[in-house]
Structure formats: C-alpha cells, structure tokens
Amino acid sequence: MMKDLNVNLDMSKILREQLRNYIDITDVEFDYILSHFSFKKFKKHQFLIQEGQFVLNDYFLLSGCVKSYYTDEIGKIHILLFAIQDWWITDYEAYYYHKNAKVNIDCLEDTEVLCLSNENREKLCREFHQVEHFFRKKTNRRNVALQNRILSLLSSSAKERYEKFVQDYPSLVQKLPKHIVAAYLGVTRETLSRLYAPNN
Template identity: 75%
Template sequence: MSELLKKQFQAIISVSSEEFDYILGHFSHKKFKKHQYLVQAGDLVHYDYFVLSGCVKSYFTDESGKTHILLFGIPDWWITDYEAYYFQKKATVNIDCIAETEVLCLSHINREKLCQEFHALEHFFRKKTNRRNVVLQNRILTLLSSSAKERYEQFIVDYPDLVQQLPKHLLASYLGVTRETLSRLYHAH
C-alpha cells in the first residue's frame, strides 16, 4: 500500500528506495471502520492523513445543526483540519469514514523533521499545498457562482468514480442542494 505514497512522491520529486523507506518510517499506519473519526471538532489534530484505501468526508456542522461537507478524501489524497494541524489548535471540522479506510499518518513534528532533512520533501509538500489551495479556491468559486446543475455536472467530470460510491445525501450536502434537487439532477443526467 505504501507504493501509492511512493508513486505520489515520485510524480513531483526524486526519492531513492532507501530515502523512501526512511521517510515512511516517520509515518504510522492506521485502519478505521466506517463512521469512525480521524478528526473530531474540538480535539487537537495530531496527523495529516494520506488515504490508502476507503473514503472519508470533511465537514462542518453549523449552529443550527446543518452539516456542510467541505471535501471528500479518497485514495492518493491528503486530508486533515489544516488550521488545527499547523497551528496546534482545536479542530473546527470533523473527518469521518464513509467506508472502511486505511491511512498513513504523519505528525506535524515528523513532517517538519523530514522537511529539514530533505529539501525535496519540503518542495513536495509545498506543491501539494499549492494544489490544495487552488482546488479549495475553485470549490468556493463554484459554490458562489454556479447553478446546482453546473456543480453536479462538474462533480461528475472531476470525480466520476466517486459519484456512484457516495450516498446521495452526502453528495447533496457537498453540492449544497437538497436530496430532492439532487434526485432531479441525477435523473435528468
């Protein structure tokens, strides 16, 4: 399973097998059951998670109790509450498993240590952060300026495999629509 992480590194930086083994030694491996939390609002966040298998959702629950899904994490993706992770604050989002999930966990201390030891790894994480910033900016702009139909169609283009895996109520929450609206969009497509 760690080959997935190695492949992601090698798409951006050059890492020898020995270096990769050393880097991998700074991660812990965990398995989570469906509905189990990786991150829970109000708790300190100790890890950035690299998803090996399964699927997780990151979400915020507002004061009225409405859930807003920020993003999904699928294999080959990184996910955590980044504000809490970087600044050692309490989490404001929850991240829980939609399915049984396997992850590699990287503590902030180990991330900083590895980045000091390997300039290339610091470059890798900077590139990943830049990509995440662009994706989140585009998500916000899409929510602000696109119709429900346009958001649904873009989701299908961006995540064709995920559409079939997700329960419809989660997809509706992510798109910012009701289940009824999603049902109409689903049958019209």
C-alpha cells in the same frame, strides 16, 4: 516513528508513487521517509478527527473514502471535501497551528491511512529539500482546488456544480448516498434527484 507498517508494506507503494511524481528519491530515502509515518485502520463511520479534538496528524489515504464537514449552529451539515486513495486530508488550521479541530472527518467506508505528525513533517522538510518541495507543490494544488470550490459555490448553478462533481469524482457518483452528495453540492436531496434524472 512508523508503527505496525510491516502489515501493509505493499500499500506504501501508493505513497512512493505519489512522491516520485514530484521529486526524485532513492529507495533508501523513501524507506527513511516512510519510517516517520504510522499506519492506522478505521472502520466505516469512525472518525479520523472530531470537532474540538487536538489534531496530531495529516492523513494520506491508502484505501477507502472519508468526508470533511462542518456542522453549523442549527445542526446543518456542510461537507467541505472528500478524500479517496492517494489524497491527503486533515483540519489544516488545527494541524499547522496546534489548535483544536473545527471540522469533523469521518469514514464513508473502511479506510486505511498513513499518519504524519506535524513534528515529523517539519523534521523531514528540514532534512530533505525534496520533501519540502513536495509538500509545497501539494499545498499549492490544495489552495487552487479550494479556491475553485469556493468560486463554484458562489457562482455556479446547482446543475453546473453537479456536472463538475461528476467530472471530478466519477468513482464517487454511484458510491455515495445521495444526501451526502447533496450536502457537498449545497442543494436539497430533491434538487439532486432531479439532477440525477437521465434527461437532465
């Protein structure tokens, strides 16, 4: 059940607003749903999830920014996605199927999250049809976003991927180090610097 959440009740409004964008719930129902989350703070560079770790939670970001990435056999980092306020993130294969993580998720800045265990998620879905509907809608959106990201990596030029990144993450363009953006786009830092050039 919810631990230490009373220190940041104002932040819980972010989750309330997201839920109400998809489903109708009363204040009493929301308080009950919220009681199934725990609240955590992470410092910049701290891990939410490390490769090989057993994954307990799905994370809803209240503040901050994190990246999910995979390190291949030769040590190259492949960034899968970012998450900022109002986004959910975890290693979903590990979370759903009780496996160890294949990816790392770490903080690009100080971050606050609400944590939802798979057990509590399933409990809420059993008890509230609306909550099950909410998570189904979120899963659908995530699946579409993942497919579009894969198609972009397969078929788009570096310039097109950069332009899409600027469109999708305008608040991150100036915030993130260029080597992080380059790893996400699948290009070298030199290529990215050319894309940043004003007349490109």
